[in-house]
Amino acid sequence: MLIERGRLRPFDGTITGADPFAVIENGALVTDDGEVVDCGTATAMIEAYPDAAIVDSSDLLTPGLTDSHIHYSQTRIIGTFGGGLLEWLESVTFPEEQKFEDPAYAREIAKEFFDTLEAVGTTAATVYCTSNPVSVDALFEEALTRNIRVSAGLVMMDRNAPSPLLTPAQEAYDQSRALIEKWHGADNARLTYTITPRFAPTSTPALLEAAAALWDEFPSCGMQTHLSENTAEVEWVRRLFPKAPDYLGVYEMFGLVGPGAIFAHAIHLTDREVGLLAESGSVVAHCPTANRFLASGRCDVARLLKAGVRVKLGSDIGAGTTFDMMEVAEEAEGVPKRGRPPAGALS
């Protein structure tokens, strides 16, 4: 047994129970063969485990960090400039995602992706793959070999992207369904499936219906998509879905709003959309570094929280500029950058 003494951010095993800002300055983490056994004040832990070896740590001892919005297929294009959102998708993202039809490439990136998450202390992530099932299998197969909690899904797109990335709605439904049956709940439920229509502009009504049908059939799956990241995108959605009251209204029309839904960005919202996000129990994935990189605007998190919307943080790699959720949190708070934490600062 080992006692690591240092600054400790305690965790009682529940999301709501522990004070997220509490830090014990003279804390200690007790592990047995790498598994966490206990934590608390150093005095109490040394008394409770008198036979354990003691080491002093300059690290912040903290539970693993969670990334609620990340594209593993964009690991290698992080920081690649390509204009605003729509131009960036066209010139940088879609060409890279086409490479994932090659299983060897997908496996290589999946390894690189999890290596990077481990290095920055991320132990749970909600992930976009590509529209090729090969990319989903590669991600989950690699996840099986890691101590990580992953929810991920096949990107569903049937218009407004290069044709090799498009899949007709019925086929996207069939492929997603097969992947749900294969991966949802795997590895003692550490691996789960999230139904993933990319966003309204790359979806026909039939595709959104297919996504909703999957969610009806498998309600324990998550559902993730993008919402109101950029004003040109919002305008485009208005033209594509003229009957919808607003952007979120498109997803609402197809039954894609509710608990278990994660909407990334949610920057340019009407009051109706904010109210609907709150009352439906949906989650917003706030991705501040990506919003800065693509000059999309700034999400008014205070407005969302005041309305009762649940907000999580996402790196949104590769539009995001860092995998490190500590840096994403700093950007969200708008505090001046203090640079990267010293090596080994995350445990």
Ligand SMILES: [Zn+2]
């Ligand atoms: Zn994204």
